[in-house]
Amino acid sequence: MTGLKAALTLDEFEIPSVIVEKSGELGGKVRGYGKTFPDFRSGRALVSGLVKRVDSTGMIRVLRNCTVSGIRTEGDHYRVRLSDGTSLDAHAVILAFGFEPFDATRQEEYGYGVCPNVIAAPELEALLDPLGPTKGRLLRPSDGKPVRKAAIIFCVGSRSKRTDSPYCSRICCSYSTKQAIEIKESDPDAQVVCFYMDIRTYGRGFEEMHQYAREIGVKYIRGRVSECCALPDGDILVRAENTLLGKPVQGVFDLVSLSVGMTPSPDTSSLAEMLGIELGTDGFFISADGGLSPHDTGREGIFLAGAVTGLKPIRDCILEGTSAGGRAAAYLRRRRA
Amino acid sequence: MPEDRTAVVDDSSRMLEKALRDLSMQYYSLDRCHQCGICTEACPHTNLRKAERFSPRVFIQKARLGLIDLAGGELWRCTTCGSCLQVCPYEVPLVDIIVSLRNLVFEQGAGYVPPSFKAVLASLAASGNPWREDPDKRADWFEELAPQGESRPEAPEILLFAGCFPSYDRRGRSIARAAVQILREAGIGFDILGNEEKCCGDSALKIGDMKTFERLRKANLEAFSGRHAERIYTLAPHCSHVMKTRYAFGRDNGTAAKPFLLLLHELVVEGRLPLGEVKRARAVFHDPCYLGKYEGITEEPREILARIPGLETAEMAHHGKRSLCCGAGGGGFWLDTLKGERLAEIRLDEAVEAGADLLVTACPYCLAMFEASRASDNRWAGLEILDIGELVLRSLSDKPGM
Incomplete structure (x- = not known):
């Protein structure tokens, strides 16, 4: 562009x-x-x-x-x-x-590249694309099952000294929120849970989009995910702390998308x-x-x-x-x- | 008393905060924390089924507001296992912060110190071991093992540092004896410090008693200086870690302390130990924190297990660098923890869930924690607990013709 x-x-x-x-x-x-x-x-x-x-x-x-x-x-x-x-x-x-999207295999604990149902945001983008491989139907990679429960993990390869990318990638909160809205709008019964640390939807119209996402039922849990585990049926177990409640939480999802940041x-x-x-x-x-x-x-x-x-x-x-x-x-x- | 809802901290809190910041020498480390909570999920305490649990995230939030309740026990729950350090995106040195704060409390008498620690530290200072045992009997385990009249080699290849639990405890001595028998089988000339050996000081250091730690460090350094001690192998990874990070030897004479497991691995891989078949068992390996998380040694023990005929191996839900602590580190070994609230129980459950009947580890303190918890409940009765050296020895002895 x-x-x-x-x-x-x-x-x-x-x-x-x-x-x-x-x-x-x-x-x-x-x-x-x-x-x-x-x-x-x-x-x-x-x-x-x-x-x-x-x-x-x-x-x-x-x-x-x-x-x-x-x-x-x-x-x-x-x-x-x-x-x-x-x-x-x-x-x-x-x-x-x-730029180049962050290589999610570098954050091993999320299982990207090992668990087929842990995908990175560009792949989710393709799955949501009406002209994409699934014609816009959100089907998970391992068995083509329609996704009813999706988790989106924010800040993957951003704001982390550990992965040598301490900076905020600026767009991930917004593009992920956009993707969450797309999932929810195409299937209002679907559950979409976003695990975040801070929501940085800073641009004109971005924060309004975030508020809209909450209004239509996208769930935001404040807590950075420590680990994803693949279950035998292909589902993904996600564990985090809900830091606003001070409680450990876990959920089983059909699909997990990693909001990868941008690298040079x-x-x-x-x-x-x-x-x-x-x-x-x-x-x-x-x-x-x-x-x-x-x-x-x-x-x-x-x-x-x-x-x-x-x-x-x-x-x-x-x-x-x-x-x-x-x-x-x-x-x-x-x-x- | 009415609930305190003040957002701004009072003077005493500010003093504590300032003291902590000065002490930790990591002024910005507290403020680097973004309260994301990734550490809480990684912390072994989160796996306990109890309402009030230690949370590294909450601890930091309180610390930077000066709100740690020093009269309570929270400060002493951290086992310094380093799980949080593995995942923290901002590299907040939580273990350093905890130890600094303990040091403040300990040396200035500024708060609660678990009573059981006081006796241990007094004994460490007086006798060089935590149980008020006779320092002159420290090497009895070795004397009992050594054939009469056998002299120590003049130029030993290695120095074996047994540590307190393997020196004095009945169960622990089996670990020390196994190590010696393995070294003899492999024909490695070795020496020990004998009664000159003192506790390595890891517990004193992590509890925050710097004076006792310094005393132990000096005594051991003095004992080392009279020996051929270029290659020191310790039975507990705690000992080698504290020597590596705090003893400051090796700068001039190349001395290095390593976990005994590494030598064991070397001997097994080089084929210097003829491993024979052991009784069929399904084994899991528990990664000790100071081996896996602090030293990154996770493959070597598994390679040893894989070479023992008759052994089937599995993995616990948490393993390798994501292993969970047994509860012994950071002074946890000396805490009286109620049944049902012990971190070791989580590991025993995970071992059973993995279908194991043999739980192998490579740290005498992990082993002690597991043995103690196993005895407390029937559901772990079918689980045998062994140090990896004991297992290797078994594989040597069960061999026909030995």
């Missing part, structure tokens, strides 16, 4: 650009979101709207299944070496390659090294001037946008793509003068 938005903004300044896309399709992770929060619009539709505009302008070249293997300065521009052996010249480079994209460190730009202790890029120039780096003409500088909801990524495009346009204009 961020990169598309940046390219389209450059297009408005009549500046030609090339999008280097690692996968076979544009749109990044948002392409896989059946619905986005807080307004439940289709992520796929958001992406296809932008892709249509990218395709219709003659100014944007798109290279799919393509990665950057090297960048060096050559005269007054950068020479970008590509994975297909070719190279291209650019006066400015915008890094907008997003695996490409971050190699690009940081290639370009000599700074990383924070959290592994994300740091922008220049202590954040006063949010898109700038220590390297002239190299700009940052979106989740590469930390975690953001889609809305902020759209904003960042737009402003990074504008920042790059201003840079190029001044350079020409």
Whole structure:
């Protein structure tokens, strides 16, 4: 989303650009979101709207299944070496390659990767997607049984020094609440229990969505889950402390979804090294001037946008793509003068 | 008395809070806690069926408001097992906090100390063992075992540190004797500290009696200094852990203390102990906290069990690093805990649920806790409890021709 938005903004300044896309399709992770929060619009539709505009302008070249293997300065521009052996010249480079979901196998006690009915949020997203593998029916992986009792465990790979991710990933409370609403709306008799530490639905419309979830009967239990155990029939036993009551609680669920946080994209460190730009202790890029120039780096003409500088909801990524495009346009204009 | 509903703490609470913060030297560690409760679920006490249980989360909340009731017993319930440390997302050093607070209470007489601790600590200070036993009889178990006239090797490969329970207790001595017989079978030259050995000090340290701990530490270091003691093996993982973390040897001469289990594992894996068939049994292994959680040693004991012919193995619901404490750690060994409220009972139940008739462990204190609880109820009568060394010895002796 961020990169598309940046390219389209450059297009408005009549500046030609090339999008280097690692996968076979544009749109990044948002392409896989059946619905986005807080307004439940289709992520796929958001992406296809932008892709249509990218395709219709003659100014944007798109290279799919393509990665950057090297960048060096050559005269007054950068020479970008590509994975297909070719190279291209650019006066400015915008890094907008997003993030990577936390690898839930790293939190062994939840049994992800061992118990088939413990899934991670992106998989739940696919199961809830009307165009997904189950056509939007929530069927659990082990035996295809419709899910009547679901648990969602918040803060998996976020706010934990133990997994080297002490930061809040910002979007998990909201996307999980959105998913809980989808489960509940498609089957009002289904039980959905969210185990959380704090609810951080901080954006416009996010908290209202959270309140709506409670109103339609999504249960929130304050307590971080210590363990999930698979029972012989595939059900999952979840144990936690209800810290508001000060009581240990446990429940048996058909399905457990882990609200995984966001981690830096695996490409971050190699690009940081290639370009000599700074990383924070959290592994994300740091922008220049202590954040006063949010898109700038220590390297002239190299700009940052979106989740590469930390975690953001889609809305902020759209904003960042737009402003990074504008920042790059201003840079190029001044350079020409 | 009317219910206290003040949200702001009073002066005495603030003093306690300040003292704790100063003492713990972890000023921010209390505030790092987000009260998420993941520790409560991991804590062995949560598995007890009683209304008022110890909760690490609640303890921290009270501690940072200075609201710990020092006249009550709460402070002494933690066994320092480290389950909470395994799961805490913010790495709050709860065990350090507890021990610091105990130290404050103990040394300044600022609150309740379980009476049974006082006698133990006095005995540790005076006799170097917790039971007022004669220090000159500490090595009697070994003398009884040693054939007359056998001299100690001049350059022993290892030094065996028996510890208090294996030195003095009738049941415990069987663990010490098994270790010696195994070493002899494997042809390992070894020495012991004999009557110069004192308690390692783990209990004194975790109860918060630093003076007694220091005294014991110095006495043992002095005894070590006169020996070939580069490789020390201790029968209890508590001893090796406290030596490793607090004795501060090894910086110059390479001395290292390790649990005896590691040596046993080495000998078994290298084939230096010809293991023979034992009576058919279904065995579970109870991971001692200071072996599994603190040292990460969980595979080695299972590898030993797997190599003993005739043994079938199973796992308890909690095992490995997620094992639950037997109740002995942090001074718990010296507490009078009512039947029905003992952590050891949870483990015995889990062993029976796993269909085991043999519960194996690798810590004399776990073994003692299990033996004591087993005797208290018939439902565990079918369960035999053995130290892993005893089991290996059995596998050696039952071998035909021995």
